Amino acid sequence: MLLAPNPVGASIGVAVHYNVGFRTEPEGRTGLAHLFEHLMFQGGRGAAPVGYLPQVQRAGGFGDARTRQDVTVYYAAAPASALEMLLTLEVDRMRAPFISARNLRTQTAVIDEEIRLMVRNRPYGTFPWVLPRALHRRAENARDGYGETVDLASFDIPLCERFFADHYGPGNAVVTLTGAFDRGVAERLVRRHFEDLPARETVRSPDLHEPLPGEERRLTVGDPHAGSPAVAVGYRMPDPVTERADYLAHLVLAALLGQGRQALLRRGPTAASEAASLSVGCGLFGLPLDTAGPDLLTLFAVHEHERGAEHILDALDATLEALATDEIAAGPLRATTARWAAGAMRELGDPGTRAQLLGLRETLFGEAELTQALPELVRGGVTGEQVSRAAARLRSSHRAVVHFVPGQAVPRGAAREMTA
Amino acid sequence: MTGGVVQGRRGYGSRPDAGGAQGRLPLPDADIVLGNGLRVVVCSAPVVPLVEIRLTTPYAATAPGEVTHCQLLAELLLRGTAHRDADDYDAALAAHGATLDAAADARRLTVTGHTMADALPAVLALLAEAVRGPRLTEDVLAPERERLARRIRLATHPPAALAQHALLRRRYGEDRAARWQPTPEQAAACTRDDLARLHARHLGARSAVLVLVGDLRPEEAVAMATEVFGAWEPGPEGDVPEVPPWFPGGPLHRVDRPGAVQSVIRLAAPALPRTDPGYPALHLAQLVFGGSFASRLVARLREDKGYAYQLGSGVESVPGASTLMVEADTAAEHTAPALAVIREELERMAADPPSVEEIDAARSYAVGSTATAMSSPGALASGLANLLHVGVGSDWLHNWGPLLEGVAHDEVGEAARRFFRPADFTGVVVADEAAVAPLRRGAAEELGF
Numbered sequence: 001m002l003l004a005p006n007p008v009g010a011s012i013g014v015a016v017h018y019n020v021g022f023r024t025e026p027e028g029r030t031g032l033a034h035l036f037e038h039l040m041f042q043g044g045r046g047a048a049p050v051g052y053l054p055q056v057q058r059a060g061g062f063g064d065a066r067t068r069q070d071v072t073v074y075y076a077a078a079p080a081s082a083l084e085m086l087l088t089l090e091v092d093r094m095r096a097p098f099i100s101a102r103n104l105r106t107q108t109a110v111i112d113e114e115i116r117l118m119v120r121n122r123p124y125g126t127f128p129w130v131l132p133r134a135l136h137r138r139a140e141n142a143r144d145g146y147g148e149t150v151d152l153a154s155f156d157i158p159l160c161e162r163f164f165a166d167h168y169g170p171g172n173a174v175v176t177l178t179g180a181f182d183r184g185v186a187e188r189l190v191r192r193h194f195e196d197l198p199a200r201e202t203v204r205s206p207d208l209h210e211p212l213p214g215e216e217r218r219l220t221v222g223d224p225h226a227g228s229p230a231v232a233v234g235y236r237m238p239d240p241v242t243e244r245a246d247y248l249a250h251l252v253l254a255a256l257l258g259q260g261r262q263a264l265l266r267r268g269p270t271a272a273s274e275a276a277s278l279s280v281g282c283g284l285f286g287l288p289l290d291t292a293g294p295d296l297l298t299l300f301a302v303h304e305h306e307r308g309a310e311h312i313l314d315a316l317d318a319t320l321e322a323l324a325t326d327e328i329a330a331g332p333l334r335a336t337t338a339r340w341a342a343g344a345m346r347e348l349g350d351p352g353t354r355a356q357l358l359g360l361r362e363t364l365f366g367e368a369e370l371t372q373a374l375p376e377l378v379r380g381g382v383t384g385e386q387v388s389r390a391a392a393r394l395r396s397s398h399r400a401v402v403h404f405v406p407g408q409a410v411p412r413g414a415a416r417e418m419t420a
Numbered sequence: 421m422t423g424g425v426v427q428g429r430r431g432y433g434s435r436p437d438a439g440g441a442q443g444r445l446p447l448p449d450a451d452i453v454l455g456n457g458l459r460v461v462v463c464s465a466p467v468v469p470l471v472e473i474r475l476t477t478p479y480a481a482t483a484p485g486e487v488t489h490c491q492l493l494a495e496l497l498l499r500g501t502a503h504r505d506a507d508d509y510d511a512a513l514a515a516h517g518a519t520l521d522a523a524a525d526a527r528r529l530t531v532t533g534h535t536m537a538d539a540l541p542a543v544l545a546l547l548a549e550a551v552r553g554p555r556l557t558e559d560v561l562a563p564e565r566e567r568l569a570r571r572i573r574l575a576t577h578p579p580a581a582l583a584q585h586a587l588l589r590r591r592y593g594e595d596r597a598a599r600w601q602p603t604p605e606q607a608a609a610c611t612r613d614d615l616a617r618l619h620a621r622h623l624g625a626r627s628a629v630l631v632l633v634g635d636l637r638p639e640e641a642v643a644m645a646t647e648v649f650g651a652w653e654p655g656p657e658g659d660v661p662e663v664p665p666w667f668p669g670g671p672l673h674r675v676d677r678p679g680a681v682q683s684v685i686r687l688a689a690p691a692l693p694r695t696d697p698g699y700p701a702l703h704l705a706q707l708v709f710g711g712s713f714a715s716r717l718v719a720r721l722r723e724d725k726g727y728a729y730q731l732g733s734g735v736e737s738v739p740g741a742s743t744l745m746v747e748a749d750t751a752a753e754h755t756a757p758a759l760a761v762i763r764e765e766l767e768r769m770a771a772d773p774p775s776v777e778e779i780d781a782a783r784s785y786a787v788g789s790t791a792t793a794m795s796s797p798g799a800l801a802s803g804l805a806n807l808l809h810v811g812v813g814s815d816w817l818h819n820w821g822p823l824l825e826g827v828a829h830d831e832v833g834e835a836a837r838r839f840f841r842p843a844d845f846t847g848v849v850v851a852d853e854a855a856v857a858p859l860r861r862g863a864a865e866e867l868g869f
Contacts (some may be wrong), residue, residue, distance in 0.1 A: 008467050013797035051723075054714030058781045060788010077795065078790045085652035109726025116682040119727050120602050123577045179795075224679040227577045260519070261499070262510040276570035302574055336512030340468060342517030342536055348466040 001190055002176040002368050004358055006351070007184050012088045012179035013351030015075040016094070021176075022145040023069045024205050024291055028154075030316040031111070031147015031240055034067040035155060036163050038107040039099050041074065042063045044092030059085055067145055068282070070205065070290040071363050075108055077352030077358040080180040085190050087175075091193045094170060099160055108152060115146050123225040124404055126303035127300055128284050131234035134219040134400035138210045141294050166203040170194065176368070179351035208293040212236055213398040220403045226302075228276060230404040231309035233316065235394050237282060240289050241365060246393070248378055248384035253394070254280045254297055256335050256387070257319065257327065264319050265299075265312075274308040274342035275301040289374075292364045297394070308402055323391035327384035337382060341375035348372070427785045428510050444818040445791050448804065456654045457626035460645045461804060463633040465797040471634035471641075472539050472801035473520070475531040475547065478739070479622040479659040484598045487526045488572070488606035493554075494522035494529055496615065500555035506562075507864055509546070511739040518543045518682040526600035527738060529622065534798065537635040537786060544648045551623055556615050569604035578751075579677060579850050583676055583684040586675045586848040588636035591667040591688055591743075624655015629808050633801035645755050658779050663740030666690050669844040680852040683755040683859045687746040687762065687847035691839055694737050701831040702735070702744075702839055708832070709733050709765065709781035709840060710746060714781060717746070717765050725761065727754040727862035737810045742747070744839055746847075759849075769840035773833035787821045 022033045042051030056063045061078025074093075076086055119125040129144035136142045146152075175194070177186055213236070223230075238246035256279025257265050265278060278301045282288040286298075301312050348354045348371070362368035470651050481487040498513075498520050500506040513520060515541030522531045532550075535543040575581055589597040591641040630649065632641050669849060692699050703711075710733030711715035731748035746766075750758040774782070793818065794800045807816050849856075 006467070008465070010793050038695040050714075054712075054781070055790065057712050057714060057785040061792055062782055077792050082788075106723065106726040110722055110729050113682070113749065113751060113754075114729035116751060121579055121680060121749075171658055225577065225579075227442065228574065260510065260514070262507055276567070276574045291737070305572060323674060331511065335511050338517040338536075339514045339519060342534065343519070345468050346470055346534055346798060347799060349470065352792075372828050 001172060001194070002358055002362055003177065003183055003186050003190075004178045004354070004368075005181050005186070006179055006354075008180070009351065010180050011077055011078050011351050012080050012083055012086070012177060012351070013075070013077045013355035014090065015073055015176045015352075017092050017176070018072045018168055019070065019172045019173045019202075019205060019363055020072055021068050021070040021291075021379060022147070023140045023291075024167070025140070025143075025147070025210050027139060029151060029159075031145075032155060032163055033072055034060070034087075034145050034147065035111060035152065036160060037065050037067045037072050037074075039103060039160060040093055040097045040164075040168070042098060042103060042107075043089060044094070045096045045098045046088055046092040048098040052093065055089060056082070061086070066275075068216045069293055069295075070359060073359065075352055075356050077350070077355075083177075083181050083186065084193075087193050089126045090175065091197065094168065094173065094194075095197060097168075099157055100156060102119040104157060104160065105156065108155070110135075111146065111152065113349055119144075119146070121225065123227065124223060124230055124300075124302070125225070126221060127163075127230075127232050127402075127404075128296075129300055130219065130221060131232055131296055131298055131400055132284065132404050134217050134402050135213060135234045135236065135296065136210060136294060137213075138208060140206070141210060158245075158387065165200070169200040169202045170197045171199055172202040174359050176355045176362070178355040178358065179260060179339050210294060210351070211283035211343075216398050217400045218402070220405060223404045223406055226404055226406040228288065228302050228304050229306065229309065229406055230300065230302040231312055232402040232403075232404070233295040233313070234400040235271060235397055237295040237297050238393075239386055240292065240295070245386060246390060249384050249390040250297055250394075251282050251378060252333070252337055252340065252382045252388050253323070253390045254333070255281050255340050256323070256392070258299065260336075260339065265315060272303070274303045274305065275309045277302045278312075284378060289361060289364070289370065302316050313401065316396065320391045322397040324388055324395055327388050329359045330384065333382075333384050333387065337379045341379035344375045344378070344405070350358055436787075444821045447792055447818045448814045449585055450642050452642060453812045454625065454646060456650065456652055456839070457539070457624070457650060458645075458649050459627075459629045459808070460631065460642060460649075461629065461631045461808065462636065462638045462641045462645075463631075463804065464638055464802065465633050465800060466634055468633040468798055470534050470634050471537050471632055471636050472642045472797045473531070473533045473535065473543070473547065474801050474805035475628065476528050476549070476631075476632040476805055477530075477623055477628040477752040478528045478661050478809065480662045481526045481599050481808055485603075485606040485609070486618070487524070487600060488568075489601035489610045489618055490524040490529055490566060491602050492561075492568050492607055492610050493615050493618050494524040494697075495568055496556060496560055496800065497522040497529075497531070497554050498550050499560050499564065501549045502553040502555060503549065503574060505555070509550070512546055513543065516543050518546075520547060527689065531804070533632070536862070540632075540636065540641065541644045541648070544644055546649045548652060554619065556612055556619065558612055559611055561610075561615070562583055565607055565610060569607040572602050572604045572607060579682070579684045580678060582675060583686045583848050583850045585664070586673055586850065587686050590673045590846055590848055592664060594663075605784075614712040621656055622659065625649065626654040626657070627659075629805065631801050631805045631808070633804065634797045661739045664738060664781045664866050666847065669842075672846065673848045674853065675805055675850040676853040677720050677850050678852055678854070680752070680850065680855075682749050682751055682853035683849055683856060684746045685746075685750065685759065685762070685847070686752060687754070688844045689744045689839065689844040689846075691735055691740050691744040694807070694812050698831075699742070701827045701835040703786060703837065704779055704824065704827060704832045705769065705774060705835040706733050706735055706784045707786060708778045708836070710781065712785050714785075716768065717762065720765065721748060721758060721761055725754075726763070727751075727758045739810050752852055753859060755849065755856050756859045757849060763842050765844070766842045769836040773836045774829075779829050779832050783824050783827070784822050790817065790820055825846065859866075
C-alpha cells in the first residue's frame with residue numbers, strides 16, 4: 001500500500017498493480033492475462049450489475065487498465081471525494097470478480113476487435129510486437145500481449161477462476177494513492193476495507209531471463225496497409241536492477257539519438273533525408289523501467305526509398321561509433337538530460353499517471369521512490385563517459401532488424417526468419 | 421500593460437467549497453489584453469516545478485494550399501531565428517529543460533510546450549524571438565518542405581485518417597475540404613516568399629492568445645509576458661476563422677479499402693456551438709447516448725454485443741460551430757448489424773428520452789470528470805487554450821459545473837429529440853467492400869448504408 005499525498009489540486013489517483021502479465025502466462029494460455037484484465041475491469045460481485053467504470057464515471061472520475069509484460073494495472077483518477085468509493089470498488093474486485101459465461105464471450109469478441117484496431121488494420125500495426133519476436137528466443141519473451149487466437153478461443157470460466165486464485169491475491173498486489181487526500185484518513189480507509197481480505201498463496205512468476213543474442217537477427221514482414229517501407233531495430237537493454245547506471249545511460253543515449261528536433265539521427269544528411277518519421281525509445285511501449293525481464297531499446301523509421309533502411313542503419317551505426325569514440329560534449333549532454341528530466345517530471349503532474357508510475361516501480365523493483373528520483377538521476381547522474389560506454393555496448397551487441405515491406409506481395413520466403 | 425485587470429490571486433485547488441460544488445475548476449488568476457492585442461491568460465498550478473506554455477494565433481485559410489503553407493511555417497517556426505541557427509536555438513531551449521512544438525490546422529497555428537519554472541522569462545523570450553523573426557531561409561526551408569510532404573503522405577494511410585478525409589468532403593464538399601486539407605504537392609511547391617507573406621499576415625499579436633499554467637506567480641508571469649511580448653507587432657487585422665456551414669444528413673459515403681479487416685464507421689450531424697446556451701443540455705444528452713462507458717451505445721455495442729473495442733459519441737468544436745460525432749470500428753461481418761444498432765439507439769433518443777437517472781449520472785460525470793481531466797497543468801493549459809479558441813471565456817471551466825447543474829431534465833429530452841434524428845446524420849464507412857457488400861442486404865436502409 002503506497003500513500004503519496006499531494007495537497008495541490010482536488011483530484012486523486014488510484015492504481016492497483018498485480019504482479020502478473022503476459023510473460024507470466026503458461027504455454028497454451030497466451031492472451032489470458034489480457035483477457036482476464038478485461039473481465040476484472042467489469043468489477044467485482046458487489047459492483048455488478050452496474051459495473052466498475054459506470055460507477056467511477058458517476059463519481060466524476062475515469063479509469064482504465066492495461067496488461068504489460070510483468071504487471072497488470074487498474075487505475076483511476078477522480079475528485080478527492082471519491083476516495084472511499086474507489087477503494088471499495090478495488091477491494092470488491094480483489095475479493096471476487098464477477099465473471100459470467102456471457103461476459104467471457106463478449107469480452108473475447110471485444111478483444112478480437114481490439115486486435116483488429118491496434119494491430120491488424122493499421123499500417124505498421126505489428127510494431128512493436130514484431131521486435132521481441134525477432135530478438136528473443138524464449139516463447140514468453142517473444143509473444144505479444146494479445147495472445148494466440150486458438151488459445152483465446154479455449155478459455156473457460158474455471159480457467160479464469162484459477163488464474164484469479166493464482167495471481168490476484170492481496171499479497172501479489174500494490175495499491176497506490178496519490179493526490180489530494182489526508183494520510184491519516186486514507187490509512188484508516190485502507191485498513192477498514194482491505195484488512196479483512198484473506199491472504200492466500202500466489203503462484204510465483206517464472207524467471208524469464210535469457211542470454212543475449214549471439215548473432216544479428218533479421219526479419220521481413222509484409223504489411224498490407226503500409227504505404228511506405230519501414231525499418232525497426234531492437235537492442236537488448238541492460239538489466240534495470242543490476243546494471244542501473246548503464247540502464248540510465250541508455251535512456252540518455254536513446255534521447256540523444258532520436259528525441260527532439262535536433263536529435264543526432266535527424267541531423268545527418270542521409271538519415272534526415274530518408275526518414276518520413278523516426279522514433280527511438282527505451283521499453284517496448286516507450287516507457288522505461290516498465291519490466292524486470294529482458295527489455296528493448298527500439299528504433300522505428302518509415303522511409304520512402306528502397307535503400308532507405310540501409311541508409312538509416314548506416315547512420316545509426318556511424319552515430320554510435322562516433323559517440324563510442326568521442327564522448328559527447330558537455331553542452332549537448334546537459335541539454336538532453338535537462339529536457340529528459342523535465343519531461344519525466346511533467347508526467348508526475350497528473351495524479352493518475354503518478355499513481356501508475358509509483359506503483360509500477362514498487363511492484364517491479366520494490367522502489368516506488370525511483371519514479372520520483374528518476375528526473376534528477378538522469379539530469380545530474382549520467383556522464384558522457386557512461387553514454388560512450390552505452391553507445392559502444394549497442395554497437396557491439398547483436399540486434400534485431402525488422403523490415404516492413406508494403407503490400408501483400410512479400411517476396412517468397414521473406415517472412416521467415418533469417419540470420420545475418 | 422493596457423486594458424487589463426489582474427484578478428485577485430486564487431490558489432489552484434484551494435477552493436473553500438471543495439466539498440460542495442464538486443469539480444469546480446479555478447478561475448485563471450489573470451486574463452488581460454496587451455496594447456498590441458495579445459491576450460495573456462495565467463493560471464497558478466504549482467504541482468511540479470514546470471510551466472506549461474500555449475500560444476495560439478487564429479487564422480482563416482482562404483485559398484487551397486494555405487493550410488499546407490501554414491503547416492510548413494509551423495515546422496520552420498522553431499528552427500532558428502534571425503539571430504541563431506536551429507542548433508543554437510534548440511540548445512538554448514533544452515538548457516532550460518524546455519520543449520516547444522508548433523503545429524497548424526485550417527484555423528490556427530499553435531505553439532505547445534513547457535519549461536522548468538525558473539527559466540520562464542528566458543523561454544518566453546526565445547518564443548517571442550521565433551514568432552517575430554523565424555529563420556525563413558532556403559537552406560532551412562528545403563529539407564522541411566520535403567519532410568512535410570512525406571509526413572502528409574504518411575498521415576493519409578491509417579484507416580481513421582482516411583475516414584476523416586472522406587467525412588470532411590462528405591460534410592462540406594470538395595472545395596472546402598481542399599481548402600482545409602494539406603497536400604504533399606502544396607508542401608513541395610511552397611516558396612520562401614509564400615512563407616514570408618503568411619508570417620507577416622498571420623503571426624501578429626492581434627487576437628493571439630498566450631496561456632501560461634503551472635508553478636508561477638501570476639503577477640510576475642504577467643509582467644514577464646508583457647515585457648517579452650509587448651513589442652510584438654500587432655500585424656494586420658486578425659483573421660476570423662471561418663464558421664463551417666450547416667451540412668445536411670444523407671446516405672453514408674463508402675470508401676473501399678481492400679484488405680481492411682475492420683470497418684471504420686464515422687457519423688456526423690450539425691450541433692450547437694460551445695457558446696450557445698443550449699450546449700450544456702446537448703452535452704448531457706450526448707453523454708447519455710454514447711459519450712460515457714455507461715451510455716446506451718457503449719452498453720449495447722461493446723458490453724452487450726462485443727462489436728467494438730473503441731466507440732462512442734462526442735462533440736467536435738471549432739470556432740462558431742460544433743458537430744455531433746458517432747464513431748465505431750468493427751469487423752466486416754459486424755458492420756451492418758453495428759450500423760443497425762447505432763440507428764436504433766439514435767431513434768430511441770426521441771422514443772425513449774434520457775431518464776432522470778441517466779441524466780443525473782451524466783451530469784455528475786460531466787461535472788467531476790472535467791475537473792479530474794484538468795488536474796494536470798498540461799491538460800489545463802491545453803483545455804484553456806482550446807476553449808478560448810472556440811470563443812468561450814476563460815471562466816468557462818470554472819462555470820461549467822454550475823452551468824450543468826442548472827440544466828432541467830426536460831431540456832435534455834428536448835436536445836435528445838432535436839439533435840439525434842437519424843435523418844440529420846451523414847457519414848462514411850471505410851471498409852473492404854468485397855467483404856462488407858454481401859452483408860449489406862437487409863440493412864440497406866440503415867442510414868442509407
